[in-house]
Amino acid sequence: MVNSLLYSHLYRWYEANRRILPWRETEDPYCIWLSEVILQQTRVVQGMEYYLRFVSRWRTVEELAAADEAEVLREWQGLGYYSRARNLHKAAQTVVANGWTPFPRTWDDIRALPGIGDYTAGAIASFAYNLPYPAMDGNVYRVVARLLDIDEPFDTTAGKKLFHREIEQLLDRSNPRLFNSAIMEFGALCCTPVLGDNCLTCPLSDVCLAHANGTAELLPVRKPRPKLKDRWLDYHIYVQRTKDNGQWTINTLLRRRENPKDIWYHLYEFPCEELPDDPTAEGGLTAKRSYSASGLTAKQSNSEAVCEFVHVLSHRRLHARFFVHRVKQLPTLPGTFPVAWAELDVYALSRLTLRALDSVSP
Ligand code: SF4
Numbered sequence: 524m525v526n527s528l529l530y531s532h533l534y535r536w537y538e539a540n541r542r543i544l545p546w547r548e549t550e551d552p553y554c555i556w557l558s559e560v561i562l563q564q565t566r567v568v569q570g571m572e573y574y575l576r577f578v579s580r581w582r583t584v585e586e587l588a589a590a591d592e593a594e595v596l597r598e599w600q601g602l603g604y605y606s607r608a609r610n611l612h613k614a615a616q617t618v619v620a621n622g623w624t625p626f627p628r629t630w631d632d633i634r635a636l637p638g639i640g641d642y643t644a645g646a647i648a649s650f651a652y653n654l655p656y657p658a659m660d661g662n663v664y665r666v667v668a669r670l671l672d673i674d675e676p677f678d679t680t681a682g683k684k685l686f687h688r689e690i691e692q693l694l695d696r697s698n699p700r701l702f703n704s705a706i707m708e709f710g711a712l713c714c715t716p717v718l719g720d721n722c723l724t725c726p727l728s729d730v731c732l733a734h735a736n737g738t739a740e741l742l743p744v745r746k747p748r749p750k751l752k753d754r755w756l757d758y759h760i761y762v763q764r765t766k767d768n769g770q771w772t773i774n775t776l777l778r779r780r781e782n783p784k785d786i787w788y789h790l791y792e793f794p795c796e797e798l799p800d801d802p803t804a805e806g807g808l809t810a811k812r813s814y815s816a817s818g819l820t821a822k823q824s825n826s827e828a829v830c831e832f833v834h835v836l837s838h839r840r841l842h843a844r845f846f847v848h849r850v851k852q853l854p855t856l857p858g859t860f861p862v863a864w865a866e867l868d869v870y871a872l873s874r875l876t877l878r879a880l881d882s883v884s885p
Contacts, residue, residue, distance in 0.1 A: 525730070529670075530695050530702070532726040537705035540712060542567075546574065547704055552626035552633075552651035553584050559643045560611050564604055573602055584624055588615035596789060596871035603874050605790060610638025630656055641687075649699040657690040658703040662710025667693070668743035669714060672732035676746040751840040755798040758845045758876075760829070762864075762885045763853050773864035773885045776853055780873075786836065791870040793845070793879075794859050801842070830882040834875050845879040 541547070544567065546558030557577050562570045576598060581587040587595070592612050599608035614636040618624060626647075627633045634644040645658035657663070664677045667689055676682045695702035713721055722734050733739040763774045778794055780787045826848045834841040853861055862870070864885050872880075 526693060526695070529693065529727065529730055532730070533705050533709060534701060536713070536726045537701075537708055541704070541708050542712075545571075547650070550651050552647050554578055555647050555650045556614075556626065556639075556643070557611070559646050560607050560638065561602065563607060563643075565602060569602075573599070584615045584618050584626060587612065588619040592789065593871060597869070600871050601874060601877060605787060605871075605873075607638060609788065613637040614639065626651070628652060630654060646703065649703045653698070653700045655694060655696045655699045657687070657694050657699075658707065659686065659690055660707060660710075662707050662714075663690065663703075665716065665743050666706055666710045666714045669733040669739050670727065670731050672736050672738055672742070674738070674742065674744050676744045679746050682746075749838065751835065752838060753801070753840050753842060755801055756795050756841055756843045757798060758793045758795045758843060758879065760793045760845060760847045760879070760883060760885075761853050762847055762849045763851070764849075774853060774861050775864055775867070775885070776856065776859040777862045777867075777870060778856075778859045781858075787873045789871070790873045790876075792873050792876045794856050830879055832875065832878055834878070841875065843875055843879075845883070847883060847885075 544558075546555055549555065558570070558574050561573050561577065565573075577587075580598065581590060590612065592609065595608050595612045596605060599605060602608075617636055618626060621627075623632060627636070630644050630648045633639060633647050634641070639647075642658055642660055645656040646660075648654040648656045649658055659667075664686060667673065667686055668677060670693075671689055673685070673689070675685055677686050709727075713725060714727075715721060718739060722728055722731075722739060725731070725734070728734050731739070733742055759776075761774075761776045765772050765774065776794055777791045779789060779791050782788060826846055829845050829847050831842070831844040834843060867880070
């Protein structure tokens with residue numbers, strides 16, 4: 524392919540079609556980094572709200588480094604993949620500790636920060652400093668697979684190397700910022716997963732091998748996905764009403780997840796017990812089933828099954844059931860602590876817990 528032809532078609536399309544996104548209108552590496560981390564696995568509309576909140580609350584990497592991890596997790600609540608928020612905070616502290624403020628300037632230093640892979644390092648290096656590194660996100664893998672008609676899976680080690688070699692050949696070294704912005708936007712808006720009639724009006728159709736060979740809809744190829752592992756979880760929402768000086772207060776129990784390998788590490792949730800197998804074989808969503816897990820007997824608790832969800836993560840399918848137990852006294856359960864219901868929003872709660880709260884009226 525003649526690169527100059529690709530650049531002229533691509534850049535003309537980009538000038539006419541690009542979205543105005545705040546992180547594409549700045550060369551501030553801190554803002555670009557925040558946007559790239561927030562936008563991983565997140566739609567632009569949802570990511571925009573979080574991005575604007577983060578940059579207004581923590582205006583510099585120093586301010587973010589000085590925040591409590593709990594505050595960062597609380598601000599991240601609802602975005603999922605909380606390890607990204609923990610790494611964001613750790614990376615800010617690394618930048619400050621190493622004296623790299625306002626932000627590292629070389630690809631190697633950027634790549635060495637927690638939570639930053641090749642893609643994010645390339646995006647920051649090119650968008651902030653116009654350094655000649657590619658930024659291969661899912662959109663770019665798709666465009667490259669189709670332009671060059673590559674039917675190797677792009678998500679294997681060998682596939683990544685192959686695609687990386689190809690994008691190095693395509694990269695516009697005279698303006699990597701423009702090239703990366705344009706090809707990413709082109710993948711997001713024109714060379715989309717489901718193509719419809721897009722190829723008919725595509726400005727790159729003349730240089731696209733998959734279009735010429737009729738294979739565009741089949742690309743890119745992924746490696747087979749691993750089977751999801753099922754887990755069954757019973758959550759117990761204790762509700763205690765107390766009256767003090769004529770005022771009613773509602774209390775409950777929370778616990779913090781303490782396993783550093785856990786995706787919800789340091790997030791808060793209701794007490795939970797993992798069941799060894801599928802409890803629905805025993806009659807589905809029943810409060811009775813949960814008494815043993817709650818530490819209560821039927822007489823002690825006025826219990827009710829309130830909701831159940833299947834929550835899918837990258838490698839796990841969680842079958843979660845939530846039970847409300849109305850009690851006179853909160854039980855003593857290891858690792859839990861009492862919280863006023865009105866203060867639940869002070870804690871960073873897992874998305875699953877937030878979903879359940881929509882169904883619970885204490
Ligand atoms: S012709 Fe179709 S497959 Fe090829 S780059 Fe354009 S939109 Fe993508």
